[in-house]
Amino acid sequence: xxxxxxxxxxxxxxxxxxxxxxxxxxxRASMMPVGLPxxxxxxxxxxIRGWMEVKTPNGRVTPGQEQWHETERMAGGTVAVVHSVExxxxxxxxxxxxxxx
Numbered sequence: 895x896x897x898x899x900x901x902x903x904x905x906x907x908x909x910x911x912x913x914x915x916x917x918x919x920x921x922r923a924s925m926m927p928v929g930l931p932x933x934x935x936x937x938x939x940x941x942i943r944g945w946m947e948v949k950t951p952n953g954r955v956t957p958g959q960e961q962w963h964e965t966e967r968m969a970g971g972t973v974a975v976v977h978s979v980e981x982x983x984x985x986x987x988x989x990x991x992x993x994x995x
Contacts, residue, residue: 901932901948904982911993913937913986929962931973935986942989944972951977 905915916934918926931945945966947959955963955975963973974985984995 895950897948897950897953900950900978903979904946904948904976905933907979907983908935908986911937911986911991912939913942927962929956929958929960931959931962937986937991940991942986942991944974944985944989946982946985947973947975949975949977953977 901917901919905917908915914936917932918930918934919932931947933946933948934943935946936943945963947955947963949955963975966973972989974981976982976985980995983993987993987995
C-alpha cells in the first residue's frame, strides 16, 4: 500500500472519532520546514494533540524528520511515526484517547 493511501485511511479513522486532522504534507518545494510531520492531530474534548509521521511498512524516517521530531519532543510536544490505521489508533490511545484498540 502506498503512503498516501495509508494516510487517507488514518485521517478517515481519526476523524470518525472526532479528531481534527490537518494534512501538513506538501511538495518539498513548499515553504514548510524540513521534517514537518504529515499530520497534526487534535481532539478538543479529550485534550489530545500531537503529530504523526506516516510511513509505509518499510518506510524510514529521514534525518530531517528525525531532527524535527527530536526538537518537538524537547519542546514538550508529542510525535509518533505510524505505519497503519491500527498503529495510529494505538498511538492516540497511548496519548489518552478513551478508545479500545
